[in-house]
Amino acid sequence: MAVQPQTNKNPIVRFLNMNTSGQTGGRSLPLWRQLLLQVVALAILITVMFPIMYIVTLSFSSKTTRPSQLEILPKEISFVAYQQVLDKPTGNPVTFIELLRNSFVLSMGVGAVALFIAVSAAYAFSRFKFKMREVLMVLVFIPLLMPAVGLSTPLYLLLNQVQVKQCADNTVAIQPITTCDDGKGRVQFNLRDSLFGVGIAMTASALPFAVWNLKGYLDTIPRELEEAAAIDGADANQTFWQIVIPLAMPQLAVTFFLGFIGHWQEFVLTWLFLSQPKDYTLAMTLYNMTGQYANSIPWNRFAAMAVIVALPVAVVYIALQKQIVGGLTTGSVKG
Amino acid sequence: MAVAKSSFKKSKQKNAVLPYLYLLPAFLIMGVITFYPLIYQVIISFTNFESKHLLLGLKSPELEFIGLKNYIDIFTAALPVENFNFFRVLTFNFWWAISNVFLHVPAGVLIAVLLNTEGLWLKRIYRAVYILPVVVPPLVVATVWTNIFDERYGAMNQLLTSLSMAFFGGTDPIYIRWFEDVRPPIPGFLPGAPLTLAYYAMMIANFWLGWPFMSVVATGALQSIPKDLYEAASIDGATGSQQFWGITVPLLRPAMIPAAVYGFTLTFNLFNFVFFMTGGGPARTTELLVTFAYNLVRNLRWYGVAAAFAVIIFFVALVVFLITNRITRATQNYQEA
DSSP, rough: OOOOOOOSSOOOHHHHTTTOOOOSTTTTTHHHHHHHHHHHHHHHHHHHHHHHHHHHHTTTTTOSSHHHHHHOOOOOOOOOOHHHHOOOSSEEEEESHHHHHHHHHHHHHHHHHHHHHHHHHHHHHHHHHOOOOOOOOOHHHHHHHHHHHHHHHHHHHHTOOOOEOOTTTOEEEEEETTOTTTTOOEEEEEEESHHHHHHHHHHHHHHHHHHHHHHHHHSSSOOOHHHHHTTTOOOOHHIIIIIIIIHHHHHHHHHHHHHHHHTTTTHHHHHHHHOOOOOOOHHHHHHHHHHHGGGOOOHHHHHHHHHHHEEEEHHOOOOOHHHHEEEEEEHHHHO | OHHHHHHHHHHHHSSSSSSHHHHHHHHHIIIIIIIHHHHHHHHHBBOOOOOGGGTTTGTTTOBBBOOTHHHHHHHHOSSOTTTOOOHHHHHHHHHHHHHHHHHHHHHHHHHHHHHHTTOOHHHHHHEEEEEEHHHHHHHHHHHHHHHTTOOOHHHHHHHHHHHHHSSOOOOOOOOOOTTTOOOOSSSTEEEEEOOOHHHHHHHHHHHHHHHHHHHHHHHHHTTOOOOHHHHHHHTTTTHHHHIIIIIIIIHHHHHHHHHHHHHHHHHHOOHHHHHHHHHTTTTTTTHHHHHHHHHHIIIIOOHHHHHHHHHHHHHHHHHHHHHHHHHHHHHHHHHHO
């Protein structure tokens, strides 16, 4: 057994993880190795902090010129850049609140809808034996192999065919059910070019993942409770709603927030489908602020936007860190 | 108990339709928004679908079925796109994913081992800070690093300038054109695909992003290794490095292989990151399959070709899945043995 250093009452000592017990037995670290490791660990710390401090420093700067020399510690704390981004995030007539709303509506909406539809299918796969079970499971798995870009073409073409048009004779045509007499007409609504349409497209790839993920979790819930409920005369529906759903709630939440992290950064479909600035998301705006499109945008404003886009994901990730890592490692142990 | 079980079974048999009812909502919706588009994709991959067919779709009178022409054009680099060669992109794509994972996993493990050293001061602070890159969305990481590698105003060139002035007596500011230079710094490093400076810039940025995750996984696995093993080994006179190779590495393997596989598939299709940093440039040398497919549909608007390309991507993904699945299974057997 290793000699456990006695727990010190001083919280600072405990926090810094210092061994002040003076014991030299066991595996306490010689000073020269301690110092060597500290140097290495500090060097890593600096490389990790470098881009973060760089962008945070930029975002707190009031200078609208580009940085002429390297600064990684803020010389001033100015909220000018944040204020400007919140006031007028882009050159287009779209407010920050609208961008934020679009991002939240898409990431939360897609996650919730996918989960709601997926959970009963996951239950069926996890608990019932029926004909075609394997075939149907493979069917759900196939779309998972396709990256989001791979499904974007047909979704673009199909959603683009659903349009509401104002015809020349003042009637309204709803494609593809009805068309204007002359085959033309002014487009009032194009499903492809709307948040709703993008939401449908995002759900297409979120749904198979949700089914697969939830099935994996339901498989780990012991069946004793369900069997007991069946003895008490509950039918399958009651069991599902009153036993399985409450038991699966924590995992439902984790799946939802994992989806949120992914959908918050969704760029492929939104950038392809949406053309009107009022539908833009925060991720699209951030892309507009970098590279070739951003010659006129001050870097302090870009930095403020980067921090704003990163924050919700960072908060969710830190809150769920245990579950996210735990899911991966326990999965590997179980195989 | 036996009676209870059989009654449970009976209720199951009674409801032979029930599982299908539970499946119905998901399959109805997936039928419309997933399976139908997938089939539609295969159909239009045999056509010359372009923007002018958008209005009428498959009912367009001028839409032609051109057989395998799209596929042949892609494989023989016959597309009228500059600098496009399918096999070069495929080679680069695999190399990109492999080279990243081969750097991230060992670095993550070594740093986890370092932080696992008993009695190391400030351990908690280091652990808390090292997790930060995992927490920042890759899209933001890519935009931030794009600016860091900016030729004139970026932090990287400024850092190199001050280093060269401080240590090597340099007087001129350094302006490396990270994203524009098409000359590979090490010619012939990867046969069939030139690796430009942009590749190295992306490697640096993705290394920053990638190793902390591996480190988190390794830390979790390290803490489940019983300490007695190390004590027994040191009593038997095993040195530190012998303990590392004899105990730590084999016992980390079952946790690290799935993490590496996960990292590989993620990096293989790392669209946001590559698209935000280089957009596939310069001269398409950092193009991945997914970024090129995106170019086809968003900028060139050749929907037929894009569909054919997506079908090809699907089969590449299938091959990748079969290989990685094999690797994961093989390590499971190792674990059980």
